[in-house]
Amino acid sequence: MLNVVEKIKELEQAGFTKSEALTSIKVLVDIMNDEFATKSDLQKEVGLLRHDMHLEFANVRHEMKEEFANVRHEMKEEFANVRHEMKEEFANVRHEMKEESAKLRQEMQIEFVNVRHEIKELETSLRSEMTNLGDKLTIRLGAMMTAGLALIFGMLQFMR
Numbered sequence: 135m136l137n138v139v140e141k142i143k144e145l146e147q148a149g150f151t152k153s154e155a156l157t158s159i160k161v162l163v164d165i166m167n168d169e170f171a172t173k174s175d176l177q178k179e180v181g182l183l184r185h186d187m188h189l190e191f192a193n194v195r196h197e198m199k200e201e202f203a204n205v206r207h208e209m210k211e212e213f214a215n216v217r218h219e220m221k222e223e224f225a226n227v228r229h230e231m232k233e234e235s236a237k238l239r240q241e242m243q244i245e246f247v248n249v250r251h252e253i254k255e256l257e258t259s260l261r262s263e264m265t266n267l268g269d270k271l272t273i274r275l276g277a278m279m280t281a282g283l284a285l286i287f288g289m290l291q292f293m294r
Contacts, residue, residue: 138159
């Protein structure tokens with residue numbers, strides 16, 4: 135590291151006494167020993183920093199796993215809630231459709247009853263009109279037959 139003998143000689147050549155040069159170098163070496171890190175110190179510090187980084191990364195990984203697990207759990211709950219809401223909504227729509235279908239059936243049944251009633255009334259009315267027409271035809275036919283017979287008897291008497 136530091137060649138002490140060389141540095142003492144340099145200080146003496148610069149005008150320091152041997153005692154001053156030794157004291158200066160000693161102070162400098164003490165400062166260096168107290169303040170400067172050795173290669174071993176740096177290796178220890180790097181090792182501690184690596185260990186701290188590994189611990190920190192492990193903590194971050196653990197926190198991330200927990201956070202992902204929490205998000206997955208929340209998403210499962212949210213999806214379950216959405217499924218439940220959708221099932222309820224579908225059930226409500228089915229119920230509404232059944233009610234509407236039942237109302238429509240009831241309205242159609244009432245309409246069929248009304249149409250049947252109208253058809254029966256129309257049938258009754260037509261039967262009555264046909265009977266009246268038949269009666270009128272019978273009367274006219276009878277009148278025509280009477281007139282024809284009268285004409286035939288008249289002609290027979292005339293021919294006699």
